[in-house]
Amino acid sequence: MEKGIVALRNLKTDKVFLFYSDDIKKDCVDMRFKLDLGMHPCKALQADYTATGLEVFRFDTIKLTDDPSALNELSKDFDLYTD
Numbered sequence: 001m002e003k004g005i006v007a008l009r010n011l012k013t014d015k016v017f018l019f020y021s022d023d024i025k026k027d028c029v030d031m032r033f034k035l036d037l038g039m040h041p042c043k044a045l046q047a048d049y050t051a052t053g054l055e056v057f058r059f060d061t062i063k064l065t066d067d068p069s070a071l072n073e074l075s076k077d078f079d080l081y082t083d
Contacts (some may be wrong), residue, residue, distance in 0.1 A: 001024075010052075013048070018080060028071075062074060
């Protein structure tokens with residue numbers, strides 16, 4: 001089980017949903033499930049996903065770490081989904 005910072009990147013707009021995960025593989029599957037059902041809590045991300053579909057999104061592991069606070073330091077490097 002890998003822990004770290006993950007970016008769900010919209011390849012069309014380059015916007016990123018950044019999150020910390022205790023289990024990267026599981027959380028990516030769970031997030032995709034929520035997006036497919038239209039239930040993701042980030043409304044802007046959900047709207048883009050609903051409009052374009054999975055094809056323009058990619059999960060990228062940004063940093064393997066067991067320190068969730070690393071998320072704050074990396075956030076400034078991305079154009080983030082904020083709501």
